Amino acid sequence: MHARQLLAASLGLIAFLSLTGYALDHAFQETARVELQDRLQNYVKAYYRGMEFARGGALLMPDRAPDPRFERPGSGLYAGLVSRDMRWESASSLGRTLPLPKTLKLNEMRLDGPLPYNDGNGGTQKVYRLSHTTIWETEAGDMPLTFSVYEDTAQFESQLSVFRRALWGYLGMAAVLLLLVQMLVLRWSLQPLRNLKRDLDRVQGGHHPSLSGQHPPELEPITDSINALIDSERSHLEQSRNTLSDLAHSLKTPLAVLRARLDSGAGVDDLRDEVSAQVQRMNEIVSYQLSRAARSGHALFSAPIEVEPRAEEIVASLEKVYSGKGVVCEFDVDAQARFHGELGDLQELIGNLLENAFKWAARRVLLTVKVEPTQGSRRPGLLLAVEDDGPGIAAENVERLLQRGVRGDERVQGHGIGLAIVQDIVRAYRGELRVERSTELGGARFVVRIPPVI
Structure with a gap:
């Protein structure tokens, strides 16, 4: 169990950190791309501020470039302009064949890339290109032009590489640390189960009669x-x-x-x-x-049995047997009453008590069945009472009648040997059997209480 839970938690952690790393990497790329666009856009605006056209239509560029790299060949930062039959490129693009500025809609500015270009040594490099198309007012009239600024991908990729190394390095260390924490947490949280297993082993080995109560x-x-x-x-x-x-x-x-x-x-x-x-x-x-x-007695997982229909069947049979006496059995049975045990035990329990009551009753027998209240996940208990209007049992005979270990065939006096079976069943279900005087009918009253169980 520990290995399965650790594996499941590790897979979940790795998946989470991988998604987190991917999201952070993607967010950083977007941020770096926006930063690149803003930087190249500032170069375009700086060129626009120092650029002008002479009276004859000649293009005059600023005396000083916005960045010294525009004047150093192969620096990685280039600029170019296209207008009608005119084209201009910065000194840094000497010997390189850059992709032409892309003509866009008026006042549109767009970043493209990475785009391949020839570096003049037979190799191929890549650049990002920011292009902007505008209308320049000259004495000869409005002149449409497209200005582009280029930057090698090396700087962008170097920045991205540094970030990725730091990101995945820290995420890797976090993964190792979290895995260690998970191992400790799982070991601590599963310790009660290991203790329970040790208790079971001791019970199986005969060293302890039952599990200890020291559990969460x-x-x-x-x-x-x-x-x-x-x-x-x-x-x-x-x-x-x-x-x-x-x-x-x-x-x-x-x-x-x-x-x-x-x-x-x-x-x-x-x-x-x-x-x-x-x-x-x-x-x-x-x-x-x-x-x-x-008789199986106390059953942990038995299905509940309705008490009322079973009692009606038994009473119907007894009324035929004792028809000569004219005994009538009255019911006070809760319809929700259920017996959690074997059907044979229920029949023996009710049958013997009712048979004794019919045997000693003059005219009336009363059967009362109620549900015992319970709490939590316990199964409800049962309270069952059988009363008659017969002579009853003397108080001094009750203790002898229910004395533990008295043989069944020694109980003929009183209410018969069926009480031995009743007492065995009640004891098997951890219940209680009491014999008292019936306040309503005047005869004997047998009370069986089966407590709530797990």
């Missing part, structure tokens, strides 16, 4: 999700171990009974009846334990 706020959702996943997997593993342990322990008694009957030399009929009874008992034990093991 931006990474907390990730670390919380990973820790929740680790806890969920450990919970599932522990549940599987407990189920196997419970199954092995539960099968000891019927197996011991069968061994004792075999050793006692019982008759065939008695032995057959005993085997049938113990096999039935073992089948019930295995079915119960498998149903517990099949």
Whole structure:
């Protein structure tokens, strides 16, 4: 990741500096060209101020040129004039074949170039040419003329070359400096991810049970999700171990009974009846334990399940089973209530609570489902309550009824062994199960609260 980000940032930086260099180079060329035009234009105006035509039409140029280079052959600065059948060139153009002044519109001034010319030694050089066309008033009448000033490109190119060397040199140093800064910034900004990777390596190696909490706020959702996943997997593993342990322990008694009957030399009929009874008992034990093991419990990324339609299906079935009692189930269910977990867990949870309520109710059962408020990115929790108008549960029996580790078949008194399954499911979803007196119906009230999770 560090190499990819550094490469991407470096490419972006190089592209940016290249565009910046190109823009500055282009701007400098335009500025230098404007400066060149202004300088040559001043030479033209200086010639105009000292130039005149004699009475006979002869052209009289100024005694002193605007720049001494106009008088020195091959100096790189030249001047020329074209008017009707007359042509004049400065002394500096001796031996050189310069491009003729270009006739333009009246009072038009234009800079052209670079233009090639013969330097007199068989070589080819280039010049910039500024031409201006005007009307000169003489005694013989108006005389149209075009005046041009030339300058070798050497000075312009030398100036441009110096600027480019400085520009790209400084941009190159800036690029190196910024790349070093980027490397340091990326290394500093990615340090939390490297710390997270080291934490994961320690967890995978078995040196730590979970990720540490020393991470930036931006990474907390990730670390919380990973820790929740680790806890969920450990919970599932522990549940599987407990189920196997419970199954092995539960099968000891019927197996011991069968061994004792075999050793006692019982008759065939008695032995057959005993085997049938113990096999039935073992089948019930295995079915119960498998149903517990099949429940997945706390699920991190499960899809939400609507509670109301599932509850209606269960109530419809129970009303048929207990039709002789005439029990009516009332609903107070939030339509937005969702269960984030396995469908089987939801059915077991609601089904066992409602079945107990139908079993002990006189006439009325009330099912209440509400959404638990949440903050941030957490999934909302769930509050589920089942009440009946039966005899209720004595306060001194509640603690024993929900005591951890009490075997399911020891809970026949009260509301039945279904509460063992309910308690296991609630514990798997890190929830809370309370048993209290119903203030509205007068019987028992079972309250299940499943907290908001990641």
